[in-house]
Amino acid sequence: MSISINDVARVAGVSKSTVSRVLGGGPVSEEVRGRVEVAIRQTGYRPNLQARRLRSRHTGIIGLIVADIRNPFFTALIRAVEEVAYREGLRVTLCNTDEDPEREALYLQLMHEERISGLIFAPTRTTVGRLERLTLDFPTVLVDRAAASGSIDSVVLDNPAAMGALVEHLVERGYRRIGGLFGSTSTTAAERPDALVTSNSLLLMGALKAARSAGLAIPGELALAGFDNERWTELVEPGITVVEQPVEDMGRAAMSLLLERLRMPELPVRRLVMTGRCVVRGSTAGR
Amino acid sequence: MSISINDVARVAGVSKSTVSRVLGGGPVSEEVRGRVEVAIRQTGYRPNLQARRLRSRHTGIIGLIVADIRNPFFTALIRAVEEVAYREGLRVTLCNTDEDPEREALYLQLMHEERISGLIFAPTRTTVGRLERLTLDFPTVLVDRAAASGSIDSVVLDNPAAMGALVEHLVERGYRRIGGLFGSTSTTAAERPDALVTSNSLLLMGALKAARSAGLAIPGELALAGFDNERWTELVEPGITVVEQPVEDMGRAAMSLLLERLRMPELPVRRLVMTGRCVVRGSTAGR
DNA sequence: CTGAAAGCGCTTACAG
DNA sequence: CTGAAAGCGCTTACAG
Numbered sequence: 001m002s003i004s005i006n007d008v009a010r011v012a013g014v015s016k017s018t019v020s021r022v023l024g025g026g027p028v029s030e031e032v033r034g035r036v037e038v039a040i041r042q043t044g045y046r047p048n049l050q051a052r053r054l055r056s057r058h059t060g061i062i063g064l065i066v067a068d069i070r071n072p073f074f075t076a077l078i079r080a081v082e083e084v085a086y087r088e089g090l091r092v093t094l095c096n097t098d099e100d101p102e103r104e105a106l107y108l109q110l111m112h113e114e115r116i117s118g119l120i121f122a123p124t125r126t127t128v129g130r131l132e133r134l135t136l137d138f139p140t141v142l143v144d145r146a147a148a149s150g151s152i153d154s155v156v157l158d159n160p161a162a163m164g165a166l167v168e169h170l171v172e173r174g175y176r177r178i179g180g181l182f183g184s185t186s187t188t189a190a191e192r193p194d195a196l197v198t199s200n201s202l203l204l205m206g207a208l209k210a211a212r213s214a215g216l217a218i219p220g221e222l223a224l225a226g227f228d229n230e231r232w233t234e235l236v237e238p239g240i241t242v243v244e245q246p247v248e249d250m251g252r253a254a255m256s257l258l259l260e261r262l263r264m265p266e267l268p269v270r271r272l273v274m275t276g277r278c279v280v281r282g283s284t285a286g287r
Numbered sequence: 288m289s290i291s292i293n294d295v296a297r298v299a300g301v302s303k304s305t306v307s308r309v310l311g312g313g314p315v316s317e318e319v320r321g322r323v324e325v326a327i328r329q330t331g332y333r334p335n336l337q338a339r340r341l342r343s344r345h346t347g348i349i350g351l352i353v354a355d356i357r358n359p360f361f362t363a364l365i366r367a368v369e370e371v372a373y374r375e376g377l378r379v380t381l382c383n384t385d386e387d388p389e390r391e392a393l394y395l396q397l398m399h400e401e402r403i404s405g406l407i408f409a410p411t412r413t414t415v416g417r418l419e420r421l422t423l424d425f426p427t428v429l430v431d432r433a434a435a436s437g438s439i440d441s442v443v444l445d446n447p448a449a450m451g452a453l454v455e456h457l458v459e460r461g462y463r464r465i466g467g468l469f470g471s472t473s474t475t476a477a478e479r480p481d482a483l484v485t486s487n488s489l490l491l492m493g494a495l496k497a498a499r500s501a502g503l504a505i506p507g508e509l510a511l512a513g514f515d516n517e518r519w520t521e522l523v524e525p526g527i528t529v530v531e532q533p534v535e536d537m538g539r540a541a542m543s544l545l546l547e548r549l550r551m552p553e554l555p556v557r558r559l560v561m562t563g564r565c566v567v568r569g570s571t572a573g574r
Numbered sequence: 575c576t577g578a579a580a581g582c583g584c585t586t587a588c589a590g
Numbered sequence: 591c592t593g594a595a596a597g598c599g600c601t602t603a604c605a606g
Contacts (some may be wrong), residue, residue, distance in 0.1 A: 002402070004583055013595045020585060029591060049400045050341040051583035055598050059337065069366050079356050082383055084391070091397070094381045098370055103373070110378070113336045115289070205518055212522075231492055232519035235499075292601055302577045307601060316575060338599035342582050 003045045012039035025049060053115070062092045062117040062258065063111040063138075065104065067145070069096040071202050073228050073247055074122065077143065080251025081120055088259065090117070100182070101126040112137045118258045127185055137263040141254045146271075153261060155253045156273040162243045163197065163274040166225050169241070169278065170195045174287040175223050181207055194287065198226035201233070204240060227276075235278040238282025245276050289333045291325025299326035310334060340402070349379045349545065350398040350425075352391065354432070356383040359465040360515050360534055361409065364430065365392070368407055375546065377404070386470070399424045405545045412470055424549040428541045431557075439552040440548060442540045442559040449530045449563040450484065452513050456565065457482045459574040462510050466495055473499050481574065485513035491520070491527060511570040514563075525569025532563050 007024075010014040012035045021028050022036045039045075053059040062085055066074040078094060085092045093114065096108040101124050111119060118139040123131060128145045131152065139153075146154035170178055179193030181203045196211075198204045204226035208218075217224045218238055229244035253272050261267060291522040296303040297320045308315050309323045326332075340346040347349030349372055365381060372379045375467075382394040384534065387410050398406060405426040415432045418439065426440075433441035439504065457465055468490045483498075485491045491513035495505075503509045505525055516531035540559050548554060 002583090006583080016584080017586085017593055018591090021592085024585080027591060032591080046396065046400050048341070048402060048583055050337050050346065050402060051598090052585075053598095054335070054337040054341055054582090054600085055584045055586080057585095057598070069362060069369075075288075075356060075362055078381075079383060082356075083382075091380065091401075094369075095380065096366060109333065114378075115335060115337060117290050205522070208522060209518070231496070232522065235492070235495060235519065235523050237524045289599090293599080302578055303600080304602085305575090308576085311601080315575060319575080335599055338582090340582095341584085341600075342601045343601075344582070344601095 002048070003043050004048070005045070007043050008036065008039045008045045008063075011043055012036045016059075018228075056246055058155045059115050059117055060090050061114055061116045062090050062097065063114070063116040063121075064092050065095045065097060065107055065111070065119065067097055067099050067104075067124050068202075069094075069098075071200055072230055073144070073200060073245065076247040077251045077254075080248040081255055084255040088255075095122055099124045099126075108134075108136070116196070118262055120254050120258060127256075139258060139265070141261070142260045143250060143254045150229060150271065151269055152255045153270050155250050155257065156275065157245050158273050158275050162227070162278075166197055166241070166243060167277050169280065170197070170223055170225065173219075173223070173284055175284075175287065181226075194221070195223035195225070195284070198224075201226065201228035201230045203243075204228075204242070208236065208240065219283050219285045220287060223285075229277075229279055234281065238285065241284040242279050243276040243283045244279055246274050250274060252257070261276070289335070290330050291335070292332070294330050295323065295326045295332045296546055298330055299323045304466045346402050346404055347377050348401055348403045349377050349542075350382065350401070350403040350408075351379050352384060352394055352398070352406065353385055353409045353465075354386050354391075354411050355489075356381075356385075358487055359517055360431070360487060360532065363534040364409070364538045364541075367535040368426055368542055371539055371542040375542075380479070384411055385411075386411045395423070405549055407541050408543060426545060426552070428548070430537060430541045430547045437558065438556055440544045440557050442537050442544065442561065445560050445562050446531050449514070449565075452563075452565050453484055453528070453530060456567065457510055457512065457571055458511070459482075460506075462571075462574065468513075481508070481511070482510035482571070485511075488490075488513065488515035488517045488520070491515075491529070495527065506570050506572045507531065509573060510572075510574075516566055521568065525572065527569040528568045529566050531565040533561050537561060549566075 005016045005019050008019045014032060018028060018032060019036055022033050041043045064081055068074055082092055097104040097107060104124050104127060116138055120141050120143055122144045128147060131147055142152050142154035146156050167178055175195035177193045178197060181196060181198040196207050198207055206223055210224050211218060218224055225241040227243050229242045233240040233242050257270060292306050293304045296306045301319060305315060305319060306323055309320050349366055355361055369379055384391040391414060393413050403425055407428050407430055409431045415434060418434055429439050429441035430442060433443050453464055462482035463505050465482045466481045468483060468485040485494055494511055498505060498509050505511055512528040514530050515530045520527040520529050544557060
């Protein structure tokens with residue numbers, strides 16, 4: 001059916017061990033190497049990765065589990081991770097949990113069944129509190145969401161600092177009742193705030209839309225601020241004040257931590273904390 | 288090292304063939320099935336997918352190659368494909384070519400090395416013209432981009448119709464010099480158009496930004512219209528006229544075509560053409 | 575219904 | 591530098 005290493009061996013007149021060696025860059029005489037390479041081209045041989053992974057006992061697959069693929073933050077993260085993996089000759093298998101802990105649990109199972117070499121993991125909000133109780137069967141780097149006292153490598157934004165800066169800015173501009181929108185756990189429902197802070201750009205957009213249809217003047221009746229400097233935040237009127245996260249850096253850093261961990265399993269646990277950048281726009285100009 | 292089917296067999300006091308049968312839902316007596324299931328739980332056994340795939344000669348992996356992961360259209364597509372795959376017990380391996388034909392070629396190679404069961408493929412602009420010359424070693428469904436006279440299953444939007452509707456609408460509103468922005472091949476550079484149509488939401492956003500910094504009044508001096516009803520298009524001032532594509536439907540349809548093809552390889556080539564919906568907003572209100 | 579044997583396509587010691 | 595042998599963890603005919 002499919003062309004195997006045996007076919008190449010036969011055509012080249014060598015053993016399959018030798019073919020395997022030229023494929024893997026082992027010690028082979030120039031003359032033999034040439035013959036094998038010709039045979040590979042002639043036969044159109046492509047290695048079967050399943051077989052290679054089974055035998056060599058490492059898959060070179062990086063698992064990437066994100067909590068919401070519609071969130072541009074995660075899209076950018078995926079892109080950065082994929083970029084690095086591509087350069088390193090690693091494959092990445094992507095899973096989107098959509099904030100569903102059950103799907104997440106299933107995907108973690110699957111990652112084990114795939115025998116992935118390592119995992120980059122943005123857990124659901126539910127899971128982030130019970131990370132310590134999780135048994136991960138492979139080197140893992142948490143990203144974006146990670147409890148403070150962790151035993152797992154992580155790269156996160158200094159969220160308290162960023163939130164603090166945002167709130168401080170709002171107070172300075174005269175806002176006093178500041179509400180928060182953080183996914184499922186919003187703290188603001190009945191509180192009639194005069195300023196709203198959201199934890200991602202999807203919520204920010206939702207808040208803007210709601211404020212508009214409620215006929216609230218921004219920033220006069222309601223200030224708006226949030227996370228992620230998406231391009232639309234500067235195209236709407238007024239522009240929205242946001243914290244910009246170095247997402248791509250975070251993705252690359254996560255891959256670096258993971259690759260180091262793979263090479264040196266005994267490394268101490270590392271936690272990379274990045275800082276956001278406040279971009280002040282009209283949406284928080286004052287009452 | 289890792290727990291294998293042999294360990295389970297030993298604990299349950301049966302052969303590994305029998306363990307394999309309970310795993311695969313083969314004919315096994317209730318009593319034996321029970322013993323094996325207990326053994327699986329005791330040992331914490333998880334099958335090794337690489338081995339299973341190698342032996343069974345089908346991987347159950349769906350390749351998904353997209354041209355630009357930053358484009359929300361593709362994000363939505365990924366999400367829909369992943370959703371269906373998840374339900375069907377299939378894995379999806381995602382590749383982002385970033386419109387680079389070289390990366391694309393490499394990824395197609397890799398897909399073959401992975402021995403994927405099928406591919407959902409949104410080719411780069413460069414490749415879309417030479418699709419016929421490509422040798423795909425697996426059932427493939429083209430999506431979003433596909434030449435008209437294809438020998439490969441595809442699901443596309445009726446682009447000519449959508450573009451036509453957009454242009455007709457613009458003409459009706461009094462615009463006469465209509466330019467197009469279609470990725471690398473824009474046709475409008477030196478033409479000083481009074482209306483601009485773009486082929487995706489990323490270009491649309493770029494055009495809006497450029498128009499603003501050039502100080503052009505929309506829709507008075509320049510009309511703007513494009514593809515994909517992203518939420519920001521109704522939040523900017525004026526709202527942007529767009530064609531809404533049924534992206535998620537397209538993703539699900541692509542998976543359906545692929546699954547059918549896997550089950551019935553001899554099916555004739557099918558081409559699914561979807562229609563867009565024009566959403567008229569202020570950006571094309573007239574001169 | 576159950577087990578022993580063969581084999582998927584590779585890599586990796588082990589000899590020479 | 592090269593080859594023969596063993597084996598990664600499974601599934602799948604083949605007997606019984």
